[in-house]
Amino acid sequence: MHSQIKKIFPSFSNELIAEIEANDSIKSFESGSTIMRTGQYIKNTVLVTKGQIKVYREGEDGGEFFMYYLQPGQACAISMVCATKNEKSQIMAKVVEDAELIMVPLSLMDTWMMKHRSWYEFVIHTYRSRFEEVLEVIDSIAFRAMDERLEFYLKRHKDACGCKDLKLSHQEIASELNTSREVISRLLKKMEQRNLLKLHRNHIELLK
Structure with missing residues (x-):
């Protein structure tokens, strides 16, 4: 020990x-x-x-x-x-x-x-x-818009697990950022269109 x-x-x-x-x-x-x-x-x-x-x-x-x-x-x-x-x-x-x-x-x-x-x-x-x-x-x-807060949130989780595959639901993210699931889903879709991530059924794959 x-x-x-x-x-x-x-x-x-x-x-x-x-x-x-x-x-x-x-x-x-x-x-x-x-x-x-x-x-x-x-x-x-x-x-x-x-x-x-x-x-x-x-x-x-x-x-x-x-x-x-x-x-x-x-x-x-x-x-x-x-x-x-x-x-x-x-x-x-x-x-x-x-x-x-x-x-x-x-x-x-x-x-x-x-x-x-x-x-x-x-x-x-x-x-x-x-x-x-x-x-x-x-x-x-205090100083970031929700899209920036979401990127910051995902980066912290990536750094914590040392991986790019995050097992986070849209509802879980919304609850922890104190916003609605619809807002998070929309922002994640925009991030996917920018080739920052790929959305899967039960997880989020970060590409950058």
């Missing part, structure tokens, strides 16, 4: 990894599982070792707005923030690819921040990375 953690989190010191092994619990989640819900108290910091997790912000009307992915080697910054203030979660997280997570008790957060430089730097890097991603999302919403 030590070598596995070191491979996925290469910046962690050996001392930190030893403490993680002594205090963690490893859990597996199938695709489609919800691992964090809006309004719940968070008891663990989540470190991703396998799979992909999609993080959403829920609206009052029940809509889901996509914020960012969590990949192997990353942690949930929002769980860390909520932990330090003992606040309820403001986001929802769903597994989109079978995942394995290391659940680290939040009670150790402050101790490790002071005791392990590598943990301190990892937490700061996590905050900064998520903050930059959220800023990109805000810029997309």
Whole structure:
């Protein structure tokens, strides 16, 4: 287990990894599982070792707005923030690819921040990375037309999976961009006409 953690989190010191092994619990989640819900108290910091997790912000009307992915080697910054203030979660997280997570008790957060430089730097890097991603999302919403937002959305998914074949329905995209399915279908058709992508029955193939 030590070598596995070191491979996925290469910046962690050996001392930190030893403490993680002594205090963690490893859990597996199938695709489609919800691992964090809006309004719940968070008891663990989540470190991703396998799979992909999609993080959403829920609206009052029940809509889901996509914020960012969590990949192997990353942690949930929002769980860390909520932990330090003992606040309820403001986001929802769903597994989109079978995942394995290391659940680290939040009670150790402050101790490790002071005791392990590598943990301190990892937490700061996590905050900064998520903050930059959220800023990109805000810029997309505030300063781009829907066609540009759609291209930005598809690029983020391509980068996250490292592939050009995206298993996304028109309705799923519409919900995550807070618009109608008809608008998304029309824009995707225009992108297909520009040879940017090819539409299939159950997936979207990016050509560029």
